[in-house]
Amino acid sequence: MDDITLLYGDCIDLLKEIADESVDCVITDPPYCLGVSSNGTKSSMFDNRMVIPFFERLFEEYRRVLKDGAPLYINTDWRTYPLQYDAFCRCFSMRNLIVWDYMWLKAGTYYRFTHEFIMYGTKGKRKRRFDAAQTDIWRVRCINYTDVKNKLHQAQKPIELIQRMLLNDTDKGDLVLDSFMGSGSTGVACLQEGRRFIGIELDPKYFEVAKRRIEEAQKGLFV
Numbered sequence: 001m002d003d004i005t006l007l008y009g010d011c012i013d014l015l016k017e018i019a020d021e022s023v024d025c026v027i028t029d030p031p032y033c034l035g036v037s038s039n040g041t042k043s044s045m046f047d048n049r050m051v052i053p054f055f056e057r058l059f060e061e062y063r064r065v066l067k068d069g070a071p072l073y074i075n076t077d078w079r080t081y082p083l084q085y086d087a088f089c090r091c092f093s094m095r096n097l098i099v100w101d102y103m104w105l106k107a108g109t110y111y112r113f114t115h116e117f118i119m120y121g122t123k124g125k126r127k128r129r130f131d132a133a134q135t136d137i138w139r140v141r142c143i144n145y146t147d148v149k150n151k152l153h154q155a156q157k158p159i160e161l162i163q164r165m166l167l168n169d170t171d172k173g174d175l176v177l178d179s180f181m182g183s184g185s186t187g188v189a190c191l192q193e194g195r196r197f198i199g200i201e202l203d204p205k206y207f208e209v210a211k212r213r214i215e216e217a218q219k220g221l222f223v
Contacts, residue, residue: 078117170193
């Protein structure tokens with residue numbers, strides 16, 4: 001896998017091994033809503049504010065490894081976004097908050113959930129590359145979470161969603177980073193679109209899932 005690098009371990013530590021200004025795009029999906037229940041109330045295990053220093057370190061590392069003008073797409077939700085916003089804006093230019101309408105009804109006490117957010121920003125100035133007619137509401141059906149066979153990760157994103165980011169903001173041969181690789185969807189999308197990929201995953205189970213899935217994609221066994 002010459003164009004694919006998969007790293008197992010803590011992303012803050014492993015990001016330090018990536019060269020300065022070597023990455024063309026970050027597409028990633030950090031853990032959401034740490035410390036809150038599905039209805040938005042705090043759990044007894046965590047205080048949400050405890051994750052802010054983590055995001056500060058994470059975004060500083062992204063700024064270091066990204067090339068000037070490079071884009072970022074950070075998946076998030078309404079509970080986690082406020083914890084990320086200030087740290088993100090200290091490192092990057094916030095360009096938009098994309099609404100991903102996943103065309104599915106999920107749980108929710110105070111209105112059921114039908115969308116998540118994607119923070120879109122750039123490292124400094126960047127000329128828009130995609131069609132000006134595109135809106136900030138993306139309707140892409142999520143993975144069917146009742147389909148046990150195809151559900152590889154609890155937060156698995158559809159390939160089509162990631163492909164839109166790649167086609168809007170990267171070229172063939174560009175290097176894309178996902179430091180929360182999960183089931184490897186970003187890596188599969190990069191293979192399909194001819195992009196190079198660095199994936200980092202902390203959970204040994206999902207690291208193996210992503211590795212196997214990407215290897216199958218290389219052999220043409222996975223769609």
